[in-house]
Amino acid sequence: METNLYAQLADSLVEQIRQGVFRPSEKMPSVRLLARRESVSISTVSAAYELLERRGWVEARERSGYFVQSRSEETLSVPKQVRTRPRPLPTTLSQLVMEVQRGSITEGANFSRAIPSSDFPIIRQVQRTYTRLSRTQAFLGIGYDTPEGLLVLRQQIARRAVDAGVFAPPESIIVTTGCQNAMAHCLRVVTRPGDIVAVESPCYYGQLQMIEALGLQTVEIPAHPETGLSLEALQLALDKWPIKAIMTVPTFSNPLGCNMPDENKRALVDLLDRYDIPLIEDDIYGDLHYAEQRPKAVKAFDKNGRVLLCSSLSKTIDPQFGIGWIIPGRYFEEVVHSKFVTSHAMASLPQMVAAEILAQGAYERHLRLARETYRQRYQFIVERITEYFPPETRVSRPEGGLVVWLQFPPQVDTTKLYHRGLTEHIRIAPGELFSVTGKYRNCMRLNYALAWSPEKEEALRKLGSWVKEAMDEA
Ligand SMILES: Cc1ncc(COP(=O)(O)O)c(C=O)c1O
Incomplete structure (x- = not known):
């Protein structure tokens, strides 16, 4: 089986799901049919479906085949591409950026920084390695x-x-x-x-x-x-x-x-x-x-x-x-x-x-654990966003990494939300930071990689209600 072939087949099936060729809960073509249609082996198609299953696009039902997942985040749309007329501009955002950088990540509910979780065993391993090497290796002099x-x-x-x-x-x-x-x-x-x-x-x-x-x-x-x-x-x-x-x-x-x-x-x-x-x-x-x-x-x-x-x-x-x-x-x-x-x-x-x-090998094991943890934490936060934010909210579908991007109707000003959040120890990264054009003031970035807490749950609920308020006021 060629490894690239099954990944390519999986990508093409994702594209078809995205375009609505196969809709949520619908049955996907059988492994045999697809193998015949694409002129590839049964094992290539099976590997493609297994990949889609791991990525959360399809689910396997015993003796019935593969079905398109009705993923919760599918209820919220993907952010729209913002059309800008590209032109050279000077860059002047430093004050707000430095303010966001200074927020403590341990106090309050901080969603603002793109940082990894520290609750993995590799952290202790790094500490132990530091201790051992500092005793056994010459690094001064x-x-x-x-x-x-x-x-x-x-x-x-x-x-x-x-x-x-x-x-x-x-x-x-x-x-x-x-x-x-x-x-x-x-x-x-x-x-x-x-x-x-x-x-x-x-x-x-x-x-x-x-x-x-x-x-x-x-x-x-x-x-x-x-x-x-x-x-x-x-x-x-x-x-x-x-x-x-x-x-x-x-x-x-x-x-x-x-x-x-x-x-x-x-x-x-x-x-x-x-x-x-x-x-x-x-x-x-x-x-x-x-x-x-x-x-x-x-x-x-x-x-x-x-x-x-x-x-x-x-x-x-x-x-x-x-x-x-x-x-x-x-x-x-x-x-x-x-x-x-x-x-x-x-x-x-x-x-x-x-x-x-x-x-x-511990590093490779750590990466496997981190990827799976972050994938699950993404699903988790999207479920909460779906619950707490208005249905007009659009949410990105990261295929890796630590952060999710939310887009609201134009009347929602996330720089205002950012300042309001500070008064309640809630930190977000307002969309304004991510461009010099001012085009993303209705967007925000949230970190989902860090461990969840009741405080974060409450903070997200408040953010959702502030977005609703901003929409109602307009
Ligand atoms: C895309 C991207 N590049 C670079 C950095 C900074 O990397 P480092 O901390 O290794 O300097 C960040 C940190 O947020 C980032 O998100």
Whole structure:
């Protein structure tokens, strides 16, 4: 059985369910029929159905076959793609962003930050490894680490990159203090102040902040809620303006959680080649996929070194780890130099710990547990959103990651809701943060990865009632 074939078949069945060819509770074609129709083996069709079952699209009924799930979130629609006319704009959102960053995650009900849960066994394992290595390894008095980072860690990163379809020798990888730090080096290297950078819209606000801080302009390219960055809109923008770089989170974007299909990732690389332009790929959520297979990175299709792939352990383990990396392709020397002039080298102990953790089977087991936990927590929060929020609420269908995106009718102002929430120790990420166009003031992002609590339940109920109030007032 070809592994790709069953995943492709599953994707095509999802598309048919989405388009209403098969409706909730309807019977899907039998395994035999589908195998004949698609000219594939019975085991390929069975594997595709099992994948759909795990992803929550179909359910198996004994001796009756597969039926389309009537998923609770299907009662709420997917967010609409917001049409913007892309144009270069200065970026000025920093005050609100910094306010949201400062909120404590342990007090009140905090849905605002894209952070992972800390209730996994891997956290204790990291602590134990720190303790053991700090006693047994020389990490003080050994001078500076090399600017590229510790080779044993780069070897482990190279091994893991293969899962994303990226074959990069350890010597082509640079360790950083996180993904934000990684992207900042890349952006500094590929742009000069005043340049225009294309990003997806809605966009992870950390990228917008970076663009602002480096004196660059942003062109926001609309993203489809299920397939990500619109390549048609990107091409129009590339024809119209002298865009110097593209930044995107193609695999489980933040805030939409969508995954760009492989054919779009390939087509995106074709555009990079055609326009001779670099892409800063943020792959920080790639390992947190809910489907069986990890999606490929855009970098997997990059033959000419134009993609600078950035990632970290902040979402898969913990941001406190402070370990990220870059696979910068043809920009290797400039990026190492950027790291050297800003931070010389990193501390060795966290790198040694990260190398050991990544080398163990426990990390893979942790990822399996984390993916399943987050998938279930997503289902859980959507059930509550369906209960507490008005039916006009639209909700994203993340295929991986930690956050869900809600879209309300235009009269709902989530920046107002954010300020109201603060008075009751409820924190959300208002939609305004995710664009410089002001287009998402009727949206909000919520973290669903952290453990649930009665306080959160109450907070979500209040948020839902405030949204209803805002709709009634208008
Ligand atoms: C898409 C995305 N990229 C990068 C970061 C920052 O990563 P790090 O904490 O590794 O610097 C975040 C954190 O929220 C994120 O959501």
